[in-house]
Amino acid sequence: MLLTFNQIVFVLLTTIPIPRDIDLPLPFSSWGLKFFLVVLFLLHILFVNLMVGGSLLAVFFEILGLNQKKYDQLGKKITETVTVNKSLAVVLGVGPLLCINLVYTIHFYSANTLTGYAWISIIPLVIIAFLLAYLHKYTWLNWQEKNKKFHIFIGSMAAFLFLCIPLIFLTNINLMLFPDKWPEVSGFFSSLRVGNVFPRYFHFLTASLALTGLFLAGWFGRKKYPLETALPEFSHAELKKIFYKLTFYATVAQFAFGPLLLFTLPYSGISITLIIIILVGAALALLVLWYLHREIKKGNDQPGYSYAVIIFIFTLVVIAMGTGRHIYREVSLAPHRALIASESERFHAILLATRMRLAAGQGAGEALGTAITGEKIFVNCAACHAVDKILAGPSLVEIYSLYKDNPEGIVKWAKAPGKKRPQFAPMPSFAQLGDEKLQLVADYILETVRQNTTSGKAAESPQK
Amino acid sequence: MDFPQFFFDLIGNRLFMAIIASIHVFINHPLAVGAYPLIVLIEWWGRRTGKVEWDRLAYRITFVLFIITTTVGALTGVGIWFTTALIAPFGIGSLLRVFFWAWFTEWLVFISEVILIMIYFLTWKRWSEGLMKKVHIGFGIFLAAFSWLTMAIIVGILGFMMDSGTWPVTRTFISGFFNPLYLPQLAFRTTYAMMTAGLCAWFMIFFFTEKGSPFRRQAVRLVAAWSFGWAVPFIPSALWYWYRVPDSMLANINVGLMTQRFMHWHHTLAVIMLATVGVISLITLIGIIRPRYITGLVLLVPFVLGIWLLGHFERVREFIRKPYVIADYMYSNGVKIEEMPVFQRDGILPYATWVKNHRVTSVNQLDAGCDVFLVTCSRCHTTSGLNSLTAKFKNLYGPEPWDKEVLNAFLRTMHVTRTYMPPFPGNDAEVEALVTYIKYLQNNREPIFDAQARWQPKPAQPVDSMSSP
Numbered sequence: 059m060l061l062t063f064n065q066i067v068f069v070l071l072t073t074i075p076i077p078r079d080i081d082l083p084l085p086f087s088s089w090g091l092k093f094f095l096v097v098l099f100l101l102h103i104l105f106v107n108l109m110v111g112g113s114l115l116a117v118f119f120e121i122l123g124l125n126q127k128k129y130d131q132l133g134k135k136i137t138e139t140v141t142v143n144k145s146l147a148v149v150l151g152v153g154p155l156l157c158i159n160l161v162y163t164i165h166f167y168s169a170n171t172l173t174g175y176a177w178i179s180i181i182p183l184v185i186i187a188f189l190l191a192y193l194h195k196y197t198w199l200n201w202q203e204k205n206k207k208f209h210i211f212i213g214s215m216a217a218f219l220f221l222c223i224p225l226i227f228l229t230n231i232n233l234m235l236f237p238d239k240w241p242e243v244s245g246f247f248s249s250l251r252v253g254n255v256f257p258r259y260f261h262f263l264t265a266s267l268a269l270t271g272l273f274l275a276g277w278f279g280r281k282k283y284p285l286e287t288a289l290p291e292f293s294h295a296e297l298k299k300i301f302y303k304l305t306f307y308a309t310v311a312q313f314a315f316g317p318l319l320l321f322t323l324p325y326s327g328i329s330i331t332l333i334i335i336i337l338v339g340a341a342l343a344l345l346v347l348w349y350l351h352r353e354i355k356k357g358n359d360q361p362g363y364s365y366a367v368i369i370f371i372f373t374l375v376v377i378a379m380g381t382g383r384h385i386y387r388e389v390s391l392a393p394h395r396a397l398i399a400s401e402s403e404r405f406h407a408i409l410l411a412t413r414m415r416l417a418a419g420q421g422a423g424e425a426l427g428t429a430i431t432g433e434k435i436f437v438n439c440a441a442c443h444a445v446d447k448i449l450a451g452p453s454l455v456e457i458y459s460l461y462k463d464n465p466e467g468i469v470k471w472a473k474a475p476g477k478k479r480p481q482f483a484p485m486p487s488f489a490q491l492g493d494e495k496l497q498l499v500a501d502y503i504l505e506t507v508r509q510n511t512t513s514g515k516a517a518e519s520p521q522k
Numbered sequence: 523m524d525f526p527q528f529f530f531d532l533i534g535n536r537l538f539m540a541i542i543a544s545i546h547v548f549i550n551h552p553l554a555v556g557a558y559p560l561i562v563l564i565e566w567w568g569r570r571t572g573k574v575e576w577d578r579l580a581y582r583i584t585f586v587l588f589i590i591t592t593t594v595g596a597l598t599g600v601g602i603w604f605t606t607a608l609i610a611p612f613g614i615g616s617l618l619r620v621f622f623w624a625w626f627t628e629w630l631v632f633i634s635e636v637i638l639i640m641i642y643f644l645t646w647k648r649w650s651e652g653l654m655k656k657v658h659i660g661f662g663i664f665l666a667a668f669s670w671l672t673m674a675i676i677v678g679i680l681g682f683m684m685d686s687g688t689w690p691v692t693r694t695f696i697s698g699f700f701n702p703l704y705l706p707q708l709a710f711r712t713t714y715a716m717m718t719a720g721l722c723a724w725f726m727i728f729f730f731t732e733k734g735s736p737f738r739r740q741a742v743r744l745v746a747a748w749s750f751g752w753a754v755p756f757i758p759s760a761l762w763y764w765y766r767v768p769d770s771m772l773a774n775i776n777v778g779l780m781t782q783r784f785m786h787w788h789h790t791l792a793v794i795m796l797a798t799v800g801v802i803s804l805i806t807l808i809g810i811i812r813p814r815y816i817t818g819l820v821l822l823v824p825f826v827l828g829i830w831l832l833g834h835f836e837r838v839r840e841f842i843r844k845p846y847v848i849a850d851y852m853y854s855n856g857v858k859i860e861e862m863p864v865f866q867r868d869g870i871l872p873y874a875t876w877v878k879n880h881r882v883t884s885v886n887q888l889d890a891g892c893d894v895f896l897v898t899c900s901r902c903h904t905t906s907g908l909n910s911l912t913a914k915f916k917n918l919y920g921p922e923p924w925d926k927e928v929l930n931a932f933l934r935t936m937h938v939t940r941t942y943m944p945p946f947p948g949n950d951a952e953v954e955a956l957v958t959y960i961k962y963l964q965n966n967r968e969p970i971f972d973a974q975a976r977w978q979p980k981p982a983q984p985v986d987s988m989s990s991p
Contacts, residue, residue, distance in 0.1 A: 075977055077524035077875040080615045085622035142640060145592050148600065149636045152629045155603060159618055164524065167611035171528040172974055174608055181542070181601035188593040240526070241977045405873065412864045438938050440931030449928055450918050486939050 074238045074394065077164055078402040084160060092384065095157035100380045102154050104269065105147035106224060107262075111270025112140040113191065113217040115304075120210055128291035135288060137195045137213075139277065144188060144220075162234060164398060165391060169234035169249075176226050176246030183226075187219035224262060229255055235387060236324065237394045254322035261315045264308050271304030272372060276365055299354060306350040309343060316340065327390025332382050339378030346371050432502025435495050438488060439503075445510055451482055458507035461500075468500035469493060523856060523874035523897050528608040529973035532907035535609045535900070540837075542605050546598035548829060551711065554591050554635075554669045556719025560748055561587070562662035564723075567744070569655055575737045581646050582730045583723055588643045596636065610901065612856035613847030621679055628675040631668050638665040670712065677708045706766045709759035717756050717802060718828050720749030721821060724809070728818045739813040746809025746816075753803050760795050764788070767838070787838050794834055798827040844902075844942040853944035855901045862947055869949040870897055878976045882951040891959025894952045896973055902943075906967045911960060924964060929957045 084091065116136040123130025158166050170177045194213040201209040229246060232253045233239070239252045250256075277283065278297040285294060320336060349368050442451035461467045473496065475485040488496065530538055561580050568576025606614040618625065642661045649658040678700065723745045731738040767788070802824045809816050845853050852858045857865065865873065871880045877893035879886050895905070904910045915924060918932075933953050937945035946953065962968075 073979070075875050076980070078873075079524075080612065080619065082616055082619040085619055142644075145596070145636050145640060148596055149629075149633045152600060152603070152632065153626070155600075156618065156622065156625055156629065159603075159607070159615065160622060163611075163615045167525050167607055167615060170604075170607040171526040171611065174528040174974060178601075178604055178608060181597055181604055185593050185597045188597070189589075192589055192593070241975075244972065244975045408864055409860060412867065413860070416863055437931055438935045441928060441935050441939060444925075444928065447925070449925075488938075490938075 075240055076397045076401045078405050079398050080163055081402060081406065088161060091157050091161050095154055095161060096380055096384050098157060099154040100376060102147065102150040105143050105150055107266040107269040108143040108273055109140055109147045110220045110224065111266035112136050112143060113220045115270060116140060117210065117213040117217050120213060131289055134198045136274065137198065141191055141195050144191060165234040168240060169230040172233060172240060172243050173230055173246045173249050177230060180223055180226055183219055183223055187216050187223065190216035225259055228259055228262065232258060235327065235390045253324055254319065257315065257319040257322045261312065261319045264311050264315055268305045268308035271301040271308060275301035295359060302350050302354050306347065306354060309347055312343065323386065327386040329385065329389045332385050335378050335382040335385065339375050339382065342371055342375045342378065346375060430495065430498065432498040435491065435499040436502055439499065445506060451485055452479065454503055454507050458504060462504060465497065465500035465504055468503060469496040472496050523870065523876060525611040526876050527896050527900060527973040529896065529900050529970060531904045531969040534904045534908045536902060537908055539605050539609055542598055542601045544833060546602060547832060549590060549595040549598065551715040552718035552722045553587055554595060555673050556715035557587055557722060558662065558666035558669055560719050560723055562659060562666055565662060566659055579730055579741060583726050584643050586726060588639060591639065610847055613852060616848060616852060624675055624678060628672055631671045635665065635668040635672060638668060673711060674708055677711060678704055703766060706763040710763040713752050713756035713759050717749050717752040720745045721824055725818060725821050742809055742813035746806040749802060750806035750810060753799055753806065757799055764792060791834055791838060794831050798824065798831045801827055845944040855898055855944060857944060857947045862945060865947040866949060869952050870947050871952060876977055878978045880978065880980055882955045887955050887958045888962055891955035892970065893976065894948060894956040895959055898947055905963055905969055912963050915960065924961060926957055929960055
């Protein structure tokens, strides 16, 4: 090694923000939380995929339907799945959000605040997208004749928003991995340049199409689906072919986007384990392709048993990719987390030392008699009272004129102030200081004014 | 100080949070927690009497609820996570460590709630006869129960933020959750939700039934009776909450000003509460006896009152919570009570990550002052927008150039004189720097736009202390 650990730390310290972690224990073992995170996230992203893919396909088929009526019906049926999937996508998102906030507190929140306005705009954007999706669904029949173009426009707007929202999330998830870039970032658009946001995004979009194809093949292909009434112009075999083909081509495309994503990943988190897991995933994906190809060629029946096989292998692919993603994050963040831990520890030591010194010092200070003077206590009053100026309360000169022979009166007032002068807000009570200290401050007030009046005659100012 | 500062200088972070949270509560209480049981009641009544109009009405109301709660309702709830992530990551990050399991459970309940509302709404037409209708009503009952449970869990967390009970000592989940305010608050919110749900349903009846029809009269009578029935238990539960709040609040408050202001608000609260209950009782009584007399416009009156009541409650809750995010543990600006002596001795800047200046020097006073402002005041004040420092100080000290000594004294005593603010967490040099910055703001309206981008490496000293064991 050319650099010692301390030298590396020094270099990092001068280029990376090193905050302290929250010093409360995690509510659960960090491995358990990470396991939750990976599993719950995959569940969430599954429905996000179906929502995004479904809304794109619905509009696509609606446009095809302009020429061939039957595709319009297909689009409508797909929309009906989107409004359900989108609700599941949202509720299932909360769990992984809680987990990631716990496990990667510093990193995730920092990414959120750095992309601030874009991050918070997710909320209104999702609300608008959902409302548009409902509008699209519930006006499908009514706007069939006169408003068709506008109806397609509504659907496209919803689909467009469904495309934007994941990009914002992805930018956050990506930005959190590269703390060394945080200082250079100002807002969402500059965060797009960090790491490899776009390859990841294309990978995600293509996965959405592949998964939605697989889902719809099963959805329309299942025996109980009332094809005769819902989509009379389609046969099971035809629908199966359409959606299997979609999954097939999207998965083929992943063999371009996947490597692109891998090769553009910043080096910081690459490890052998990662490469192996990704390769296993890719091999399984090849198997999926082979199965799909066979099914597409077979042609004329319902998905049936082989559907379960495909789903099973596909699930393994998704788990491999999700695990790879997590391992990359762990490796990538490990050095920064070590720095955070040592910074937190260092601060903790300072806290403890200070507390002990303070405890010892208090005794010493009292013994020396340096602790309390009227002047020091007067700091409590100085924000509102000055010798001959009116601040938020009457001047000391005025107080002097009222209480010059009666310091007890000041103490009494300060413990339970009344309401006399209409031009001021009421004075807060200082009972918590205690009689002794208030006595000191009362003496100090009277003494100060006395000195001022005898030396500089400030009190009897000539003008007033 | 450990997170980049998201800072909305014109509106201020407080209002920002308040908007999202209020929308959520205004939707969640009457349109979810309160409305589901009422709808199930109407559906059940329709089945019993065999009149399809009841069923149709229940379905139409559910359609509105379905659209609103699965969009604005659900998303503003999730939005609270997004907003707190920006405004107080230190606070929500800490709360999450204490309350993870409560939130996790609430999440499972929330998932069930959303699935149930989808089943309930989407199967309405299909499960309309015989046994399936019974099953459908059963799902409705589950839905009502789950949406109430979601609220019951969240209330524990809200109450905790106002009064942490014995948590600072015990640090256990149960002691934080079942704090002294838990039950009164839950009773208050539950009865409030039920009562206002009737009013919302009443409002929708005007759109979903025929004018002057006998059915409209019957429907109005039913929902009016519902609201009236809930207004009765609302009174004792509201009073219970009302009496309980000062007990736990005023225990920590020993400053007259605070107490006065609090008592003033507390008083207003009583007045609004009485007015709301009075108006609602009156209107619902008329609704029961003479359904035709009440028009949609009249209904807006208790509506507005109800929103005012809830809004005022939330405001008092927020005000009382100050200066803490977590009572007796962490202040709203993220400084923990136990850290105070360190910061007051060494300054906060050397320990803050996201600032440009880590030490106040003779040349960087103004810029360091801006850092101090961001770290210590910006969670609650803007520079010159809403709730701005400039307006606050002008209020206190008038328009003439503010006196340095006076500002200085203000900062040193800000907690003692105004308990709703934390003590100033910095040393003398930082007080000076902030005074310089405040005086600069008096003459220069200069919003901060780059709060997040203020970062400079910490001084090298941390390495020394790390390398020398």
